[in-house]
Amino acid sequence: MSKEIGHFIDGRRVPGESGRSGPIYNPATGEETGRVAFASAAEVDRAVQAAKRVQPEWAQLPIIRRTRIMFRYKELIERHMDELARLITEEHGKTLEDSKGSLIRGLEVVEFACGAPHLLKGEYSLNVGTGVDLISQRYPLGVCAGITPFNFPAMIPLWMAPLALVTGNGFVLKPSEKDPSCPMRLAELALEAGVPEGLFNVVNGDKEAVDALLSHPDVAAISFVGSTPVAEYVWRTGTAHNKRVQALGGAKNHMVIMPDADLDQAVDALYGAAYGSAGERCMAVSVAVPIGEEVADRLIEKLAPRVRQIRIGPGTEPGVEMGPLVTREHLERVRRYIDLGVEEGAELVVDGRDFRMQGYEKGFFIGGSLFDRVTPEMRIYREEIFGPVLSVVRMPSLEKAVEIINQHEYGNGVAIFTRDGGVAREFAQAVKIGMVGINVPIPVPVAYHSFGGWKRSLFGDHHTHGLEGIRFYTRLKAITSRWPDRPQGPEWTIPTLG
DSSP: OOEEEOEEETTEEEOOOSSOEEEEEETTTTEEEEEEEOOOHHHHHHHHHHHHHHHHHHHHSOHHHHHHHHHHHHHHHHHTHHHHHHHHHHHHOOOHHHHHHHHHHHHHHHHHHTTHHHHTOOEEEEEEETTEEEEEEEEEOSEEEEEOOSSOTTHHHHHHHHHHHHTTOEEEEEOOTTSOHHHHHHHHHHHHHTOOTTTEEEOOOSHHHHHHHHHOTTOOEEEEESOHHHHHHHHHHHHHTTOEEEEEOOOOEEEEEOTTSOHHHHHHHHHHHHHGGGGOSTTOEEEEEEBSHHHHHHHHHHHHHHHHTOOBOOTTSTTOSBOOOSOHHHHHHHHHHHHHHHHHTOEEEEOOTTOOOTTOTTSOOOOOEEEESOOTTSHHHHSOOOSSEEEEOOBSSHHHHHHHHHHSSEESEEEEEOSOHHHHHHHHHHOOOSEEEESOSSOOOOTTSOBOOEETTEESSOOBSHHHHHHHTEEEEEEEEEOOOOOOSGGGOOOOOO
8 A cells, every 4th residue: 555654743744745745665666655745844844843833942841851761762773673673674675684674773872862961961160250150051052954855764874963952942854755754753753751741743744844834934943964065055055044054964985905004804794884785875995005916906806706795685584694775865875886897997897787686676776886096086985975886096105195085075974994903003193084994994973973974075063973973962151250249147147168
């Protein structure tokens, strides 16, 4: 049965009223399984006004009461883990194991939010002047909004909503229209956990909904994750409307393999980091940089057979390592990049373009592709492909590797595989990248640290989750106080402290 997904406003699911909608697909079959409504500016306003109405009372709740709701939210997500993972897989295509893994990473941010009583304690100084005391305290912003991508329909909303809510804000989520079912369930579970009706709303839609949030006078802050062109647009437009904005953009993540590296370990890491989730993640390794021709030859020799043998299939089937891409349009986009790499003169060692899944011929499947002898001038090196395509760029020295990494416009993540601690330390200091892995291929920080890139991978001053997330969703107030001298007389005398 075809499903119809509207919005979640003021504590309940409501149908769309704009008359505009888009298709939802099962990427494994290519079948249209439903429609999702696209919100008008008026519907976005209803969501914002609902959050604005209840946010002041929510902000006045003792922090421990907001925290208890986060604990219940965590328990509900754990209880519904299988259901949520299936919703992700059915609309995104990634394997159930991948879907559960992303939920667990999102859940870690909910767990971090449960530490809000400590995180929001503020600071206090006695006697900053004679008889003068000072307290610094963080306060909520009001109504905040999150705009999230298709590749992590649960994890990235969970990077945002729990921290926005526990710090005392209202929240409006605009998830990707490609896989909206899981974000809707996350809002329902928040309501079940005790979040007041209207505080957490979901509006589905396209650019019209995004623009309505960016320009809405009652939205104080916007958090975004997506491609760099859109991230820059969100940042420029949001800040022009006097909003606080964090906008995380695209990536081209390198992994350097030194001559002393454990090559089997490096190949294992590269295989999962490049082809896991079909490469549809901003922290995927899309460029391998072996140092020296011998290392490069051995790397290709070990990696190519594994790429040819990736177990591809519907994400719901056991043992599958890689599911389909999210839409037919994205499938064709990735194929065009592989065509372009061949035209540019790169050596296509493994060609995944013609992969067909028996019994699922209409699904959005593609095989893994591996390019060798890619150069920094090629578009397949410079641009984010966001698919299961790995480029090998041979470099004669670590110095040259650091040079091309630092010259790239993106600065999200990077990794180095080596046994030499001194080399690793120098590399970590020299690269102009926001997240660095040493013998760790995908260096996503744990939830109590913060996630974010440099250069054109991040627009705005704040990284996401961790202490940076707490700071983003709050603003600082300093209160300096001096009281009149106490009355004179024996009944008012206080013994002098030693």
